[in-house]
Amino acid sequence: MPRVPLPIATDRLLLRSLRPGDEPEVHAYRSRADVVRYIPGEPRTLEQVADLVAERATAGRVEPESPIMTLAVEREGHVIGDVLIHLDGLDGHDGRQAEVGWVFHPAVSGQGYATEAAQALLRAAFEDLGVHRVWAQLEPDNTGSSRICERLGMRQEALFRNASWFKGRWTDLAIYALLEDEWRAGPGHFA
Numbered sequence: 177m178p179r180v181p182l183p184i185a186t187d188r189l190l191l192r193s194l195r196p197g198d199e200p201e202v203h204a205y206r207s208r209a210d211v212v213r214y215i216p217g218e219p220r221t222l223e224q225v226a227d228l229v230a231e232r233a234t235a236g237r238v239e240p241e242s243p244i245m246t247l248a249v250e251r252e253g254h255v256i257g258d259v260l261i262h263l264d265g266l267d268g269h270d271g272r273q274a275e276v277g278w279v280f281h282p283a284v285s286g287q288g289y290a291t292e293a294a295q296a297l298l299r300a301a302f303e304d305l306g307v308h309r310v311w312a313q314l315e316p317d318n319t320g321s322s323r324i325c326e327r328l329g330m331r332q333e334a335l336f337r338n339a340s341w342f343k344g345r346w347t348d349l350a351i352y353a354l355l356e357d358e359w360r361a362g363p364g365h366f367a
């Protein structure tokens with residue numbers, strides 16, 4: 177099964193498996209209503225964060241039974257956010273695609289950390305997991321997230337109107353994507 181060699185070091189960050197002990201720092205952002213506004217679920221309790229940490233401590237492995245890999249994003253020894261890859265097509269040999277996502281503490285916003293982590297995530301998806309296409313879905317109102325996609329060179333492929341019943345209301349849904357050959361040709365690929 178595909179595996180991402182961890183940790184991944186970027187200029188300012190370390191992406192690594194979630195591990196016991198991360199709960200308080202992950203809870204600090206995942207417990208906030210403003211942080212979960214555009215992502216599934218309610219603000220998490222410490223116990224729910226502990227479940228997430230236990231469930232997602234996958235050491236870089238992505239398997240059919242466990243196709244979601246969540247990585248803690250560490251800056252100067254502290255977890256400031258997490259990023260995820262949901263790999264699809266693990267049963268076939270050539271049919272892999274990956275949905276990506278990101279959640280960060282508002283205290284560190286506006287410094288490019290989420291973009292930097294997401295860029296490393298795309299590299300892992302294309303180079304280590306061998307995916308053909310990376311995509312993201314988001315509410316267009318979530319401009320912080322759409323700007324990350326754009327900085328990564330992802331194209332907006334669709335904008336569905338009132339297509340998603342989310343947290344008690346109909347919302348628009350934008351789809352962004354990047355193909356492997358586009359990534360290799362683009363500024364995100366420095367090999």
Ligand SMILES: CC(C)(COP(=O)(O)OP(=O)(O)OC[C@H]1O[C@@H](n2cnc3c(N)ncnc32)[C@H](O)[C@@H]1OP(=O)(O)O)[C@@H](O)C(=O)NCCC(=O)NCCS
Pocket residue numbers: 210211212214215277278279280281284285286287288289290291292313314315318320321323324
């Ligand atoms: C989505 C989310 C990660 C965006 O956070 P963010 O702080 O805007 O993103 P980044 O950390 O990449 O920072 C980008 C900003 O830093 C600026 N920046 C500063 N230094 C930078 C650098 N070295 N590199 C890149 N950008 C830099 C950019 O210009 C950008 O500013 P802008 O928003 O004015 O364009 C954050 O709002 C979040 O976690 N939200 C809650 C969860 C969520 O909604 N997730 C997405 C669901 S689809």
